[in-house]
Amino acid sequence: MIQRNRLIALTAAAAAVPAILSGCAASSGSSSDKDQLSIVGFSVLKNANEPVISAFQKTDAGKNVSFTTSYGASGDQSRAVAGGLHADEVHLSLTPDVQSLVDAGLVDKNWDQNATHGILTDSEVVFLVRKGNPLGIKSWDDLVKPGVKIITPNPSSSGSAKWNILAAWAHAANAPGGSDATAKDFVTKLLHNAVALPGSGSDALASFLAGNGDVLLAYENDSIEAKAAGDDVDYIVPDDTLLIENPAAITTDAKPAAQDFLDFQLSKAGQTLYAQSGFRPVISGVQTDVKGANDPSNPYPAIKTQYTIDKDFGGWSKANTEFFDDKTGIITKIISGLNIGS
Amino acid sequence: MSTAVLSQDTRAVGRGRPGVRWTLTKGPSLGLGIGMIWFSLLVLIPLAAIVATAGEGGWSGYVDTLKNPQSWAAIKLTVGQSLVVTAINVVMGTLIAWVLVRDRFWGKRLLDLLIDIPFAMPTVVAGLVLLGLYGPKSPLGINVSNTRNSVTLALAFVTLPFIVRTVQPVLAELEGDVEEAAASLGATRTTILRRIVLPSIIPAIAAGAALSFARAISEYGSLVLLSGSLPFRTEAVSVRVLTFIEGGDRTSAAALATIMLGVALLVIVALDVLQRRMARRG
Numbered sequence: 001m002i003q004r005n006r007l008i009a010l011t012a013a014a015a016a017v018p019a020i021l022s023g024c025a026a027s028s029g030s031s032s033d034k035d036q037l038s039i040v041g042f043s044v045l046k047n048a049n050e051p052v053i054s055a056f057q058k059t060d061a062g063k064n065v066s067f068t069t070s071y072g073a074s075g076d077q078s079r080a081v082a083g084g085l086h087a088d089e090v091h092l093s094l095t096p097d098v099q100s101l102v103d104a105g106l107v108d109k110n111w112d113q114n115a116t117h118g119i120l121t122d123s124e125v126v127f128l129v130r131k132g133n134p135l136g137i138k139s140w141d142d143l144v145k146p147g148v149k150i151i152t153p154n155p156s157s158s159g160s161a162k163w164n165i166l167a168a169w170a171h172a173a174n175a176p177g178g179s180d181a182t183a184k185d186f187v188t189k190l191l192h193n194a195v196a197l198p199g200s201g202s203d204a205l206a207s208f209l210a211g212n213g214d215v216l217l218a219y220e221n222d223s224i225e226a227k228a229a230g231d232d233v234d235y236i237v238p239d240d241t242l243l244i245e246n247p248a249a250i251t252t253d254a255k256p257a258a259q260d261f262l263d264f265q266l267s268k269a270g271q272t273l274y275a276q277s278g279f280r281p282v283i284s285g286v287q288t289d290v291k292g293a294n295d296p297s298n299p300y301p302a303i304k305t306q307y308t309i310d311k312d313f314g315g316w317s318k319a320n321t322e323f324f325d326d327k328t329g330i331i332t333k334i335i336s337g338l339n340i341g342s
Numbered sequence: 343m344s345t346a347v348l349s350q351d352t353r354a355v356g357r358g359r360p361g362v363r364w365t366l367t368k369g370p371s372l373g374l375g376i377g378m379i380w381f382s383l384l385v386l387i388p389l390a391a392i393v394a395t396a397g398e399g400g401w402s403g404y405v406d407t408l409k410n411p412q413s414w415a416a417i418k419l420t421v422g423q424s425l426v427v428t429a430i431n432v433v434m435g436t437l438i439a440w441v442l443v444r445d446r447f448w449g450k451r452l453l454d455l456l457i458d459i460p461f462a463m464p465t466v467v468a469g470l471v472l473l474g475l476y477g478p479k480s481p482l483g484i485n486v487s488n489t490r491n492s493v494t495l496a497l498a499f500v501t502l503p504f505i506v507r508t509v510q511p512v513l514a515e516l517e518g519d520v521e522e523a524a525a526s527l528g529a530t531r532t533t534i535l536r537r538i539v540l541p542s543i544i545p546a547i548a549a550g551a552a553l554s555f556a557r558a559i560s561e562y563g564s565l566v567l568l569s570g571s572l573p574f575r576t577e578a579v580s581v582r583v584l585t586f587i588e589g590g591d592r593t594s595a596a597a598l599a600t601i602m603l604g605v606a607l608l609v610i611v612a613l614d615v616l617q618r619r620m621a622r623r624g
Contacts, residue, residue: 075588100590154571157585196488196570199581203566206470211478212487212570326589335573336412 035065035257040087042074042159042246043202044222048121048277049091052270061260073200074159081106081251088254089262091120091246093159095309095316098247111249115283120248120265121221122280124303125167127236128208128216128223135214139238140171143215144189151196151213153204155324155331160201162324164217165331167242169323170307174240188334197335209233219244221278224299228278228292235294240305242312246279275299389603396596407597412573413582417598419493420579421605424558427497431554432547435505442506443513457507460500465563468499473567488570493578496564501557505550512546513539541621548617552610559602 041049049069056062070077070085074093081087082104090107092098098118101107112118129137135148143150153161165187172178172186195213198204201222208216209231223235248265250258264270271281272288280300293299313319323331396403407413441447442454460468474480476495477487486492516539524534562580569576579602586595 079587151570154585157581157588194572196572198571199566199584206567207473207487207570210470210473210487210567324589326586326591326594336410 035255037065037067037088037255037258037261038086039067039069039089039091039261040077040081040085041069041071041091042077042093043071043200044093044219044225045091045121046071047225048221048274048279051273051276052265055269055273056261056264059264061257062264065257065261087251088258089248089250091248093246094162095245095247096320097159098249099317101249101251106251106253107249108252112247114266116266118247118249119245119282120262121246121274122282123244123246123278124220124237124280125164125241125244126218126220126223127238128205128218128226128233129214129236131232131234133234133236137215137236140168140186140240143168144186144193146193148193148215149195149213150190150193150215150217151198151204151208152194152217153201154197154199154335156326156335157199158201158204160219161197161204161217162320163219163242163244166309166313166319166323167217167307170242170312171238171240174305174307174312184330184334187331191334220280224278224290224292226292237294237301237303239303240307241303242307242309243303245309392596392599392603395592396600399593399597403593403597404601407594407601412577413579413594413598415574416577416579416582417601417605419490419575419577420559420602423490423493423497424555425609427494427501427558428551428555430498431501431505432551435502435550435554436509436543436547438502439506439509439513442510457503461503465500465561466567469496469564469567472496472499472564477568487568488572488576490576492568492570493565493576496568497558497561500561500564501554504554504557505547508546508550508553509543512543516542544620545617548613552613555609555613556606559606 039049039053046069053067053069057065070080070087072080074097077085077090078092078097078100081090081101087106090098090101095112095118098107098111102109102111127137127143129135135142137143137148142148152164155161155165168187168190169183172183173180175182196204196207198207201219204216205218205222205226207213209226218235220235220237223233226233227235248262250262265274266283268283268286271283271286275281275286275288276290278290278292288299289296290299295301309316309319313322321329323329326332399406408417438457442450442457463471472492472495473487475482476484476492478485486495520538521534524538525531529537560580561578562584565571565578566581569578569581571577571581579598583595583598586592586598
């Protein structure tokens with residue numbers, strides 16, 4: 001009798017598990033009259049998206065649209081969406097994070113067939129330095145001088161760091177007499193000067209602002225935001241650097257309003273607002289003053305020698321395998337072979 | 343069929359302790375059922391999933407992880423620093439618990455309240471605060487950022503409350519009479535401490551130490567800002583696991599996590615054995 005009671009208890013318990021689990025799943029599919037868009041973006045966009053969203057809500061298309069937003073590290077956000085986080089639009093740091101959603105069947109494979117090839121915001125790899133640039137840093141070559149303390153997020157864990165390292169690579173490979181061998185040598189020297197390799201771009205910025213290092217390899221938009229916020233820093237745009245391209249895509253089960261929102265983001269009005277937050281416009285003809293830029297009235301001077309991931313590295317999927325594969329990648333090998341600081 | 347299995351099971355368990363039949367009445371069996379479901383959903387199933395993911399690469403997955411010099415350096419750093427910090431906590435935690443229970447001083451209540459702060463604070467915030475205090479702009483002139491000491495510091499900060507909070511109630515329950523009796527029989531203070539006080543609080547210290555160690559080897563938030571995550575020098579296992587996940591290599595991430603689970607289990611068992619030995623000797 002006693003044993004039967006235990007059996008009953010265990011059976012009841014076993015029956016309860018699927019009920020609990022299905023209960024969780026059922027609650028997520030609700031809808032309302034008003035269109036609600038879920039935007040999943042990488043961390044830096046939090047501040048930049050706010051004015052864009054409120055401007056969109058003032059247009060005819062956006063009148064009845066409300067928003068829920070989620071921001072975090074680009075890779076985490078991509079995995080979260082692949083794992084079931086609902087998104088109508090994803091706006092991520094680099095293309096492979098969208099590609100993994102294409103592979104998961106959540107984003108149409110033709111997502112990048114638009115005027116900007118799927119790119120929504122641009123930036124540049126720049127050098128963030130102490131106020132007044134006490135070390136007189138001007139070019140990439142200044143970074144590998146002995147004693148210059150560099151901070152960059154770790155390219156193995158941070159998407160933003162991949163842009164930084166590839167920018168350095170492109171500089172060395174395109175220098176007079178440059179080759180893959182000299183580029184490898186240059187990046188090795190650069191990483192030897194690293195005093196910290198934090199896990200993410202925001203950790204690296206926090207570490208730099210706390211006083212670590214002389215130079216932070218950073219996004220131009222982050223640098224402008226830091227300067228606008230009154231931090232004691234300056235940023236240097238080198239003559240040659242890599243264009244950072246952040247993609248955005250509509251998911252396959254997105255509400256129709258999502259396309260309207262993306263169209264607005266890509267419009268002159270939308271791009272102007274992003275420009276004011278520090279991002280380079282992806283369309284031409286955007287003119288605006290930018291608080292925090294080196295020259296607020298001419299915030300985005302053209303780069304003399306502009307490298308791009310497609311032109312100089314044959315696209316992300318090739319570059320990712322060649323440089324960042326966790327066993328055979330060139331950069332992975334440099335990092336595991338250098339015993340930093342020793 | 344199932345009844346047969348169950349009764350056999352019951353007998354098998356009963357053999358461990360003769361005379362005690364491990365059967366349950368309605369109330370406790372319901373409690374056991376609910377408890378097991380809760381524990382399974384929260385702990386057993388996720389743990390099994392990690393081990394299963396790690397197993398996808400077979401034994402070679404574990405071997406590759408251990409053979410990777412960067413991962414191996416991270417394991418050595420994390421386990422080594424966690425042991426150091428746990429040892430520090432055993433001394434400092436017990437001392438603080440002693441002071442809080444036995445001494446009277448101004449601000450004691452406040453200190454008692456503040457001990458739990460490292461539990462309550464988001465660890466990233468803790469990292470930021472420590473970076474401000476012990477970083478390049480340190481008002482105290484102490485800069486440990488991007489060195490191994492930063493790992494020790496961060497771990498010591500987040501694990502401080504464990505031993506204090508496990509030892510404190512046991513010390514408070516300890517009857518003063520016994521110590522007085524021992525003293526009246528001529529025992530010195532060291533003898534009293536060694537023969538009377540320590541044996542009573544050692545189980546609590548061991549329990550706190552196990553918690554403290556387990557927390558230390560899994561720490562991430564407070565480390566990332568302070569340590570600089572330099573491969574081979576200050577890169578902790580948690581950071582390394584994140585690197586694998588970012589790179590899409592879940593098998594390696596799970597293998598490394600499983601290895602750390604093994605280490606944690608080993609240390610917790612070792613502490614338990616040690617504690618039993620000490621208690622018996624006392």
